[in-house]
Amino acid sequence: MLTNDRGPVLEFQKRTGYLLVAALLGHLLLISAQVSSQTGASVLETTMFGALSRVQALTSWVTQGITGAWGNYVALRGHRARADALQLQLDRLGVQLQHATAQARRTEQLERLLQLQRTELPATMAARVIAADPAAAFRTVTIDKGASDGVRRDMAVLSPLGVVGRVIDEPAAHAAKVQLIIDRNAGAGGVIERNGAGGVVVGASADTDLPLRMEYVSNLADVTPGDLVMTSGLDGIYPRGFVLGRVERAERGSGLYRLIAIRPSVDFSSLDTVLLVTGPQPARPDAGTAPASNAPGAGAREGRGEASGGASPTVAPPQTQAAPVGPAGTVGAPSVPATPAGPVP
Amino acid sequence: MTRLLSVGAALLAALMLQTVVGYQLFGRLIAMDLVLVVVVGTAIFFGPTAGLVAGTVAGLCQDALSGGVLGVAGLAKTLAGFVAGVVATQFIVSGIIPRGVVFFAMTWLHGVCFLGLYAMIERHGIGRPWRQILVQSLLNALVGVVATQAIERGPEWWRRRQYTRRHEGRRRLAR
Numbered sequence: 001m002l003t004n005d006r007g008p009v010l011e012f013q014k015r016t017g018y019l020l021v022a023a024l025l026g027h028l029l030l031i032s033a034q035v036s037s038q039t040g041a042s043v044l045e046t047t048m049f050g051a052l053s054r055v056q057a058l059t060s061w062v063t064q065g066i067t068g069a070w071g072n073y074v075a076l077r078g079h080r081a082r083a084d085a086l087q088l089q090l091d092r093l094g095v096q097l098q099h100a101t102a103q104a105r106r107t108e109q110l111e112r113l114l115q116l117q118r119t120e121l122p123a124t125m126a127a128r129v130i131a132a133d134p135a136a137a138f139r140t141v142t143i144d145k146g147a148s149d150g151v152r153r154d155m156a157v158l159s160p161l162g163v164v165g166r167v168i169d170e171p172a173a174h175a176a177k178v179q180l181i182i183d184r185n186a187g188a189g190g191v192i193e194r195n196g197a198g199g200v201v202v203g204a205s206a207d208t209d210l211p212l213r214m215e216y217v218s219n220l221a222d223v224t225p226g227d228l229v230m231t232s233g234l235d236g237i238y239p240r241g242f243v244l245g246r247v248e249r250a251e252r253g254s255g256l257y258r259l260i261a262i263r264p265s266v267d268f269s270s271l272d273t274v275l276l277v278t279g280p281q282p283a284r285p286d287a288g289t290a291p292a293s294n295a296p297g298a299g300a301r302e303g304r305g306e307a308s309g310g311a312s313p314t315v316a317p318p319q320t321q322a323a324p325v326g327p328a329g330t331v332g333a334p335s336v337p338a339t340p341a342g343p344v345p
Numbered sequence: 346m347t348r349l350l351s352v353g354a355a356l357l358a359a360l361m362l363q364t365v366v367g368y369q370l371f372g373r374l375i376a377m378d379l380v381l382v383v384v385v386g387t388a389i390f391f392g393p394t395a396g397l398v399a400g401t402v403a404g405l406c407q408d409a410l411s412g413g414v415l416g417v418a419g420l421a422k423t424l425a426g427f428v429a430g431v432v433a434t435q436f437i438v439s440g441i442i443p444r445g446v447v448f449f450a451m452t453w454l455h456g457v458c459f460l461g462l463y464a465m466i467e468r469h470g471i472g473r474p475w476r477q478i479l480v481q482s483l484l485n486a487l488v489g490v491v492a493t494q495a496i497e498r499g500p501e502w503w504r505r506r507q508y509t510r511r512h513e514g515r516r517r518l519a520r
Binding site: 055 | 360406411416423
């Protein structure tokens, strides 16, 4: 009788054990399939991401509706004073704009005179950030534009303040994953705006206060706190001349390279609308630079670590100081960033 | 079927709260893992099988939405759900403190499993954010205890409240 009573219980426990083993084996197989895969995201992941991102978009729409209603109808106290202040600011900016336009005209004439090469403003497409990463270990966000809108893997993502990141994995029809530049697996070619010292800007680990650092900058290079770091365009992902951040700490390293910590220009906690670079992508460096796969640190900068072997800005550390972005007026190199990168904090 | 639907709805709600609502309202201030809280809660209420199934589904969804390798959070959450279910069937965890300990311990188990797998997969791993895991486990324990107590005692409290109101209404009418 006792065995009859306990029988089903034991059977149930055995089944749970089998189920646990099956689930764990399934997960391990799934992980190993991705680790050895060279083609990128799996079909299962793409499908799940596509389906869940629609729910995220719907939730985002509802949340934004509620916060919008609150902001537009309830929290409008004191808006009159703010509007007056903004009008005053607008008037001042109008005067500044006239001055800047005149200066731009003069610069254009000088550029024509010196026959400087002009770089084009890349074509962009706006997208809205609908969700953040559920696991805080990764720094990714989901945007509401996907493959049907023309979004492709490795597209650079910018904001008016500077570089945000790039599209990773195959996008779903109406959503895509963006790896933020502060992710520990992200990387971009960078230059110090003041003197053109080149290096690789990478995301720092989650436990540091400054989420970006610059590697492969020689100990001999002159880098001081407050220097502006821009994209170099050498990674083949990010267009040249966009702001990455400002140097916060620059110390002499024990080896050949300096230890540089950067404060990013973009506030990643309040991203709302971003711009995807849809226009001509910067050309990948081929001849003349060290092969990216041989470069120290290059392999570690991939979208999913070195597991996927996937597409990521494989940036070769510069052998010497990068030349192109130099101080204003330098003949033979564009003296200004390729595009206005917005206000610099 | 009702249980399945309610667990599914709770998981989806936790995922959306974590990824969309939390981000849009507070930026990155939410340091807890609400999805793990639901998985452990499911395991406490319905046992190890439900815990491991909920952990598998929730973890895979979380992996698909994040930038990580698909299956890592799935495996960590499957283990956490299963172990929480076994603990809940072997020990009495209806009190506030034992339940808090289960949520706290499962967050650590999940964290160690997650970080360990990434240390094996990636060259550099994620690092050792132990302080973040400590904060997350404390928050998870707090939210988990409050939520499970509310689910268990909420309906009874509501019935009592309704009964008291009706009773008072009758008294007033009688006067």
